[in-house]
Amino acid sequence: MREGGRGHHGELDSGQYRRRDAALGRRCGGHAGKCGRRAKSEVVSPLSHRRSVIQERKNVSTSWENLWLDASYEAGPALSGEHEADIAIVGGGFTGLATAYFVKQLFPQKRVVVLESEFVGFGSSGRNTGISGATLGHSLLRLQKKHGTEPVARLQQLSLQSFLLVEELIKKHHIDCDYERNGLLLVAENEKQLRLLEKEAKACEEVGAKAAWLDGNAARSMFGGLDVLAGLHHAEQATLNPARFARGMKRVVESLGVEVYESSRCTRIECGRTARLQTPGGAVRAPVVVMATNAYSNPLGLMRRKVVPFYVYNIATEPLKKAQMDAFGWPKRPTVFNMKHMFWVIRLTADNRVVFINNDALYFYDVDRDYSHRPRQYQNHYELLVRMFPFLNGIKMTHHWGGRIGMTLSFLPCVGRGGEHGNIYYSMGYNGHGVAFSQMAGKMLAALIAGEDSELTSNMLINKAVPGIPTALFSYLGINGYKMMYRIDDWLLS
Numbered sequence: 001m002r003e004g005g006r007g008h009h010g011e012l013d014s015g016q017y018r019r020r021d022a023a024l025g026r027r028c029g030g031h032a033g034k035c036g037r038r039a040k041s042e043v044v045s046p047l048s049h050r051r052s053v054i055q056e057r058k059n060v061s062t063s064w065e066n067l068w069l070d071a072s073y074e075a076g077p078a079l080s081g082e083h084e085a086d087i088a089i090v091g092g093g094f095t096g097l098a099t100a101y102f103v104k105q106l107f108p109q110k111r112v113v114v115l116e117s118e119f120v121g122f123g124s125s126g127r128n129t130g131i132s133g134a135t136l137g138h139s140l141l142r143l144q145k146k147h148g149t150e151p152v153a154r155l156q157q158l159s160l161q162s163f164l165l166v167e168e169l170i171k172k173h174h175i176d177c178d179y180e181r182n183g184l185l186l187v188a189e190n191e192k193q194l195r196l197l198e199k200e201a202k203a204c205e206e207v208g209a210k211a212a213w214l215d216g217n218a219a220r221s222m223f224g225g226l227d228v229l230a231g232l233h234h235a236e237q238a239t240l241n242p243a244r245f246a247r248g249m250k251r252v253v254e255s256l257g258v259e260v261y262e263s264s265r266c267t268r269i270e271c272g273r274t275a276r277l278q279t280p281g282g283a284v285r286a287p288v289v290v291m292a293t294n295a296y297s298n299p300l301g302l303m304r305r306k307v308v309p310f311y312v313y314n315i316a317t318e319p320l321k322k323a324q325m326d327a328f329g330w331p332k333r334p335t336v337f338n339m340k341h342m343f344w345v346i347r348l349t350a351d352n353r354v355v356f357i358n359n360d361a362l363y364f365y366d367v368d369r370d371y372s373h374r375p376r377q378y379q380n381h382y383e384l385l386v387r388m389f390p391f392l393n394g395i396k397m398t399h400h401w402g403g404r405i406g407m408t409l410s411f412l413p414c415v416g417r418g419g420e421h422g423n424i425y426y427s428m429g430y431n432g433h434g435v436a437f438s439q440m441a442g443k444m445l446a447a448l449i450a451g452e453d454s455e456l457t458s459n460m461l462i463n464k465a466v467p468g469i470p471t472a473l474f475s476y477l478g479i480n481g482y483k484m485m486y487r488i489d490d491w492l493l494s
Contacts, residue, residue: 066401067316067355068126068243075119076250079261079282085113087449088277088284090266090300091292092116093125094242094434095427097249097260098442099290101169104256106450112258113284115277117265117296120250121243124295124434127372127403129314129345129357131335132436133184134163134209134236137411138343141196141203146411151460153207155412158459162440163236169439170240175248177240178350183334184237187219187228193339194229200339201232210236223336224329225389239335239347242435266300273421288449289419291426292442294434295404298367306468307414307429309404310361313377315385316399317354317392325352327391344384354392356385361405361432372402405432409467413437415444416463425449429466 087103089096092114100112116122136159137143144152170179188194204211212233214222219231250260261279268278269289277284291302295309320328335347345357358381362371378400386393408414408429415427425448427441434441447456 065399066127066243067314067349067353067399068130068241068401069121070399071244073119073121073247075262076260077262079113079115079264079279079284081282083113083282083284084111085259085284085286086110087112087288087290088275088286089114089290089292090277091123091290091294091296092120092246092250092260092262093123093292093294094246094249094438095294095441095445096290096292097246097253098439099292099425099427099445100253100258100260100442101249101256102443102446103449104253104258106446108256112253113286114253114258114260115264115266115279115284116260116262119262120260121246124403124405124430125246125438126243127314127401128242128312128405128432128435129347129355130240130242130349130435131184131345131347132163132166132179132238132240133433134160134234134436136413136433136437137431138337138433139200139203139339140207140209141200143411144203144207149206154460156207156209158440158455158461159437160236162436163238165439165443166240166245166436167238169249169252170245173248173252175245175252177242177244177248179238179240179245180333180350181236181238182332182348184234185214185219185223185334185336186232186234187223187226187336187338188230189226189228189338191229196339197230197232204232210234220329222330222332222334225327233334237335239333239349240435241350245435269300271419271421271424273423275423287423289424290445290449291424291428294428294430294438295406297406297428302426303414303428303466303468306466307406307408308363309367310363310407310432311371311374311402312357312359312361312405312432313374313381313402314355314357314400315378315381315397316349316356317385318396318398320348320352320354320395324391324395328389344388346385353398354385354395356381358384359432361407372404374402377402405430405434407431410464412464413441413461414464414466415441415448415461417448 087110089099096114100114103110103112136155140152170177186197188197201211201213214231214233216229219228254260264279266277266279270276274285274287275289293300297303297307298309333348335345337343337345342360345359347355349355382397406429408431411431413427413429417425425445427445430437444456447454
């Protein structure tokens with residue numbers, strides 16, 4: 001990807017974008033969309049109908065080691081020259097590739113172009129923990145309290161279909177991504193968490209989620225690394241290598257005729273009945289645009305302060321020795337969560353490494369800056385891991401990585417269409433549970449583009465109003481204030 005200097009259309013290099021955006025943020029209270037006319041590189045923001053600046057940034061952290069990206073990978077070509085397409089998709093992650101796939105199922109002859117800013121697997125799709133689940137959240141009880149039993153029951157059925165869709169795609173197209181249906185185990189570590197887990201089990205039953213209650217002995221027989229009091233087992237959960245799944249889907253869509261261009265950051269969008277998407281090396285004109293940028297949408301002016309980027313951090317160990325595996329007592333290898341708001345997660349990889357995350361997701365004031373590499377977070381994760389499991393003391397931390405997840409105040413994704421001409425489609429805000437649901441989102445977007453009238457296009461997520469926070473300062477103070485309350489609640493559960 002070309003960097004620096006001015007291109008033929010007056011693009012600014014990454015440093016100039018940062019300086020200009022900072023100035024715009026000061027004049028506009030952090031929302032460049034209100035002052036975009038001052039900038040040369042501008043767009044009509046498709047979801048707000050305002051003008052906003054698109055920044056070209058290089059969000060690569062060079063001093064990390066992402067386990068999922070260990071395998072060699074040959075990226076595809078960058079976009080070069082002027083192109084015409086029927087559908088242009090911004091974002092080459094799970095959502096973008098799934099949308100391309102399902103559009104091709106409905107319209108095999110349409111020309112579909114995917115623009116990926118870096119490489120497939122660079123963003124959220126390659127930085128997550130690799131859990132494909134049949135639930136839209138860590139706690140159905142909390143979703144039920146927020147949205148009600150009947151709506152969450154409908155969403156639960158949609159989530160189950162999403163999970164099964166991932167399995168179907170992997171099996172049908174022989175995607176090698178270490179897929180393992182090993183279930184998920186929620187555990188109670190003390191009496192307070194036990195009472196909460198009992199309420200969680202009741203909520204699962206009321207919304208139609210399949211979950212089995214396990215007493216202490218049964219839970220410890222499934223995961224013996226901790227002296228837990230009880231567990232709630234979701235059988236319809238799985239683990240995978242997310243980057244290999246994304247790259248497998250890239251192979252599939254390319255076999256269907258989809259053009260995937262990597263190192264092709266969208267730096268400018270000119271909206272209209274036919275939109276024009278500018279990249280450093282070329283441009284695409286298309287009557288339909290899909291924004292599949294999730295937690296990386298803010299620099300594009302999309303859903304700003306509605307889909308907010310949180311940072312989460314993972315560590316991975318060297319492969320466990322037999323004695324360490326025996327100490328865990330982990331025969332069926334489920335992913336394990338605890339019941340706190342800031343929950344920890346532990347899972348195994350195909351080669352018996354531990355992947356661990358302590359989900360104290362971080363939110364920063366400057367949402368356009370990259371905070372993916374935080375050595376202190378990795379060290380904190382490692383220290384907590386060996387405190388929880390002393391038999392791992394001395395084990396090597398071989399990999400560590402961080403990245404953004406797109407969070408919403410409703411804790412639900414947003415899927416729909418917008419723009420002055422109704423030709424901008426979007427799906428984002430998976431709240432850390434997008435591995436499975438992004439595939440269903442791609443199917444929904446394809447159905448919306450086709451004009452279908454079905455459950456895919458009329459469920460409660462489609463074009464649902466997305467609550468937002470009015471200013472950057474309120475976002476920072478409000479979100480971190482909520483987190484402080486969660487920490488207090490978690491302290492009471494300890």
